[in-house]
Amino acid sequence: MSRPESVESTIDIAEIGKHFPAPPRLSVSIRKTLPPLPPVLESPRAGTVLDSFPSPPRSPAKPLLKSQEGPGKEFPALLMSSFNAARPPPPLSKDLPRPFTASTNAVSSSVSFSSAESKRTIKYGTGKFSTVELSPQPSDDPEDPLNWPQWRKHLNFAALLFMVSLIGAMKTVFVSTNSVVAISYSVSYTAAVALTAVPLIISAFTGTLSLVLGRIWGKRPVYLVSTLFIFIGVIMNMHSSSSFPQNLAARAFQGLGWGAFETLVLSSVQDTYFEHQRQSKIAIFHAVATATTWGSPLLGGVVSSGPDGFIRQFKIIGGFLPFSILSLVFGAPETVFDRPSVELQTPTATRRPPTWSQVRLTKDAALEYLIKMKPWSYRADSIDSGLILQAPRAVMAPTTALLFAATILPYASLWSMASSLSLLFSPIPFMLRESAVGALMTGPFLAATAVAVILSISSFPRRFTTTIHVITVVIGTGVASTGILGFGLYVRGAVQMPTDGSAPSTDSPWDARFLGDRVSFPVVSFLLAFLGAGSLVLDATIRPVIQRSTAFTSSSLLVALRNTADMQGALACLRNLAAGIVVIGLPNAVWTWEGLSSAAVGIGVAQIVVAGAVCAVWWYYDENVRRLDGRLMGLINLSVLQPQGSFFDTD
Numbered sequence: 001m002s003r004p005e006s007v008e009s010t011i012d013i014a015e016i017g018k019h020f021p022a023p024p025r026l027s028v029s030i031r032k033t034l035p036p037l038p039p040v041l042e043s044p045r046a047g048t049v050l051d052s053f054p055s056p057p058r059s060p061a062k063p064l065l066k067s068q069e070g071p072g073k074e075f076p077a078l079l080m081s082s083f084n085a086a087r088p089p090p091p092l093s094k095d096l097p098r099p100f101t102a103s104t105n106a107v108s109s110s111v112s113f114s115s116a117e118s119k120r121t122i123k124y125g126t127g128k129f130s131t132v133e134l135s136p137q138p139s140d141d142p143e144d145p146l147n148w149p150q151w152r153k154h155l156n157f158a159a160l161l162f163m164v165s166l167i168g169a170m171k172t173v174f175v176s177t178n179s180v181v182a183i184s185y186s187v188s189y190t191a192a193v194a195l196t197a198v199p200l201i202i203s204a205f206t207g208t209l210s211l212v213l214g215r216i217w218g219k220r221p222v223y224l225v226s227t228l229f230i231f232i233g234v235i236m237n238m239h240s241s242s243s244f245p246q247n248l249a250a251r252a253f254q255g256l257g258w259g260a261f262e263t264l265v266l267s268s269v270q271d272t273y274f275e276h277q278r279q280s281k282i283a284i285f286h287a288v289a290t291a292t293t294w295g296s297p298l299l300g301g302v303v304s305s306g307p308d309g310f311i312r313q314f315k316i317i318g319g320f321l322p323f324s325i326l327s328l329v330f331g332a333p334e335t336v337f338d339r340p341s342v343e344l345q346t347p348t349a350t351r352r353p354p355t356w357s358q359v360r361l362t363k364d365a366a367l368e369y370l371i372k373m374k375p376w377s378y379r380a381d382s383i384d385s386g387l388i389l390q391a392p393r394a395v396m397a398p399t400t401a402l403l404f405a406a407t408i409l410p411y412a413s414l415w416s417m418a419s420s421l422s423l424l425f426s427p428i429p430f431m432l433r434e435s436a437v438g439a440l441m442t443g444p445f446l447a448a449t450a451v452a453v454i455l456s457i458s459s460f461p462r463r464f465t466t467t468i469h470v471i472t473v474v475i476g477t478g479v480a481s482t483g484i485l486g487f488g489l490y491v492r493g494a495v496q497m498p499t500d501g502s503a504p505s506t507d508s509p510w511d512a513r514f515l516g517d518r519v520s521f522p523v524v525s526f527l528l529a530f531l532g533a534g535s536l537v538l539d540a541t542i543r544p545v546i547q548r549s550t551a552f553t554s555s556s557l558l559v560a561l562r563n564t565a566d567m568q569g570a571l572a573c574l575r576n577l578a579a580g581i582v583v584i585g586l587p588n589a590v591w592t593w594e595g596l597s598s599a600a601v602g603i604g605v606a607q608i609v610v611a612g613a614v615c616a617v618w619w620y621y622d623e624n625v626r627r628l629d630g631r632l633m634g635l636i637n638l639s640v641l642q643p644q645g646s647f648f649d650t651d
Contacts, residue, residue, distance in 0.1 A: 125276065135275040136339070136557055145272040145335045153272045156335065157281060159327035160265050161288055163227065166317055166324055167258050168292030169300075170234075171196070173317075175418050176301035176438035177310040179426035184309070185244035189587050193419045195248060199255030200415075200580035204573040206259030211391035211569045214264050215562075218378030219271075220334040222260045227325055230257035234321055237314040262576065263569030270561045271335035282543070283456030290452040294445040294532065297418070301438020330370070334377045339558065386634060393633045394566040395574065398625045399549045403542055404574050406473055406614045409607040410480035410535035414444065415579040416586035417487065417528065423587055424491070424596070430519070440521060443529030448536045455540035464544035466622050470615045472541050477611040480534025481604040487527040488600020492593045494519040542571060552623075553630030563633065 121140075125132045138146035145153070174181060174195050182192040210222050233253030240246040269281050304310045380387060394400060421440055425432045455461075460468075495518065546567045547560075554560035590596040617625065 125274070129276055132276050136561070139337075139339045141337075144337050144339065145333075146274065146337075148272065152333075155327075155331040156272060156333065157269065159324075159331040160223075160261070160268060161285065162320075162324045162327055163223075163230075164261055164265060164285065165288050165292040166320060167230070167261055168289055169296040169313075169317055170230075170254055171200070171258075171293055172297050172418065172441075173300055173313045174310065175297040175441065176422060176434045177304045178419060178422040180304070180309060180422075180434060181244075185247075187244055189423050190584060191244070193583050193587055195251050196415075196419055197580040197583040198248060199251045199258060200576045200583065202252055202255030203258035203262055204577035204580070206256050207263040207569060207573040207576070208259070208391055208395065210260040211263050211394075211566055212388055214260075214267070214336070215387055215390065216380050216383055217376060218334045218336045219260075219264050219268055220332065220378075221376045222264065223328055223332060224375055226257040226260035227328055228257070229253050231321060231325065233257065234314055234318045238311060238318055241309070241311050259573070262572045264565075266568055267562075267565035268332075268335045270565060271337065279461070280457070283453060286452045286456050287449060290536065291445065291449045294418075294441055294448055297438040297441040298445065299438070301433075301435040304434045330373060333373055336378045338381065390562075390633065391566050391570060394563070394570040397549075397567060397570070397632050398628045399545060400567055400571050400574070402614050402617060402625065403545060403571055404578075405610055406477075407535070407538040407542070408575055408578050409603055409610065410476070410484070410531060410538060411575055412579045412582040413480075413484050413603050414528075414531050414535050416582045417484070417531065418444070419583050420587055420590055424590065425521075432521075436521070440525050440528065443525035443527075444532030447529035448532035451533050451536040451540070455537070460540065461544045461547075464541075464548065466618060469541055469545060470619055472537060473611055473615050476534045476537030476541075477607055478534070479530055479537060481607050483527050483530025483532070483534055484600050484607075485604040486530065487524065488597045488604075490523065490527060491519060492597035495593050543568065546571075549626045549629045552626040553633070566633075 123134045123137055124130055125134055136146065138144050141147065174192070178189065178192045181195065182189045210226070213222050230253070233250045236246060236250030236253065240250055265285060266282065269278060269285065273281055300313050303312050303316065306312055308315070418441060422437050425437060425440070546564050550560040550563040550567065554563055586599065589599045
């Protein structure tokens with residue numbers, strides 16, 4: 001039955017504010033628990049868009065009030081809408097805009113450039129590397145070395161590696177025959193070792209020049225001219241059995257050609273392979289260069305025991321040289337390529353198609369390939385002092401100087417001790433033949449090659465930090481110092497005159513008569529293995545340290561790669577120059593047994609002191625050293641290297 005409404009129960013909607021009290025003030029600020037309101041759009045079109053959206057079906061404050069009042073005590077819906085309408089908008093933030101600084105400007109510009117304005121296509125690998133973003137990013141030009149098919153990249157790498165292996169064999173061709181050369185030409189032992197030292201010294205200068213010329217006219221003409229010098233030198237050596245000056249001139253020609261392959265090969269690897277492909281190629285390069293350099297005396301000593309003597313080694317090398325020249329002429333194209341900083345394309349992610357399946361061996365394809373193999377096909381757009389002086393600046397960079405100081409003594413000691421083995425053990429009482437002297441290099445050959453391979457293929461370069469760097473230098477210094485000290489002191493102690501005075505004095509290797517059996521040559525080879533292993537451990541720090549420096553100071557990835565190649569090449573030139581000087585000077589110091597022990601102690605102790613000082617500089621001033629690298633190499637405000645955008649966009 002319906003009940004008539006009374007007058008008191010009927011309330012006018014317009015007078016609702018007089019009959020209901022103000023809502024109680026909540027103890028918890030609702031404004032702090034609600035999400036912030038969106039910014040007010042002043043555009044009339046934006047307001048129209050917002051008005052088109054339907055209003056929410058329920059107030060966001062209702063569930064909050066339910067939880068505060070308890071179940072069953074909800075506010076009326078009409079009161080809730082009145083409460084929401086009366087709530088003032090949140091106050092404006094009092095945080096004033098931050099002033100722009102150098103860092104915020106750099107970050108904001110790089111982020112906007114790479115994310116909003118970049119038009120380049122992100123390219124990925126293929127196969128198991130389909131999820132790997134290619135670094136550096138290749139261009140769309142099929143002539144870009146990064147876009148070459150794999151067979152062409154591998155052919156280029158194999159051609160360069162073939163010549164590197166022949167050069168390694170040429171370098172140590174006289175290690176086992178220096179005494180025979182001195183006797184055959186009636187010259188001093190110092191003149192005999194000059195056949196090894198002079199090309200090393202010359203290659204230091206031609207290597208630096210090759211870095212400059214490679215930046216201006218490309219690497220291919222530099223490789224071809226260097227190969228011509230090597231060919232002339234080998235031909236002269238094959239017909240110089242009766243003339244020492246002619247032999248020395250032939251070695252000088254070889255040194256003119258060595259420099260380019262000392263400094264540009266790793267740069268060519270960077271030009272043609274992506275980051276995820278590069279590490280294995282660098283490991284192969286180091287393994288081949290180390291194995292052929294320190295392994296060739298083993299075979300060279302055996303070959304030189306024949307009637308032709310050491311000339312037969314050059315005849316064997318000359319037999320392989322034409323094949324190496326043909327592989328360079330037809331298999332090593334130009335790898336220098338100027339990529340645009342940013343590709344003006346739609347920003348999409350693409351997968352590179354497989355390249356092996358695209359190759360079709362036809363007559364037309366072969367002719368087209370041969371036509372493209374021009375001796376000279378590149379020239380820098382602009383040649384200025386910044387471009388020409390970049391390689392000489394790398395020679396003087398602080399990181400280059402510190403790496404040189406930390407690695408040169410073991411490196412030069414290995415070269416000089418190997419060149420002095422014939423002086424120490426060919427005369428009486430040992431009377432070792434060329435094959436036996438060459439066999440003493442078994443230890444350095446095995447140890448150095450193993451260390452070069454293990455440290456190149458491991459994760460050591462990728463996890464390189466200052467702490468790991470210092471620990472590696474300490475370990476390498478300890479191993480190398482053990483080898484050099486042990487070699488000098490062991491040989492000196494083995495040939496020392498007995499204390500009872502029953503034996504004559506043995507001040508020099510030429511005066512001993514009966515002490516030859518007291519020296520164990522496997523022990524000598526083992527101690528030299530320590531020297532070789534320690535030297536290669538120190539060498540393993542070169543590339544990671546340089547990469548850290550160039551990544552810190554370079555404006556883009558391409559600039560960092562170029563600077564890495566320049567600094568590595570500059571360091572190789574400095575080390576060859578110092579090694580050549582020490583090779584000439586050490587025989588005069590180790591002419592006597594006492595001189596051998598003194599030289600070994602001096603070099604070992606000096607390496608410990610120098611390595612300690614260098615580690616202290618890296619430990620306390622690592623970042624400052626890298627900043628100085630950037631200033632000295634002209635990477636700050638250098639017009640040709642100004643950043644065009646993000647570091648990652650210009651790769």
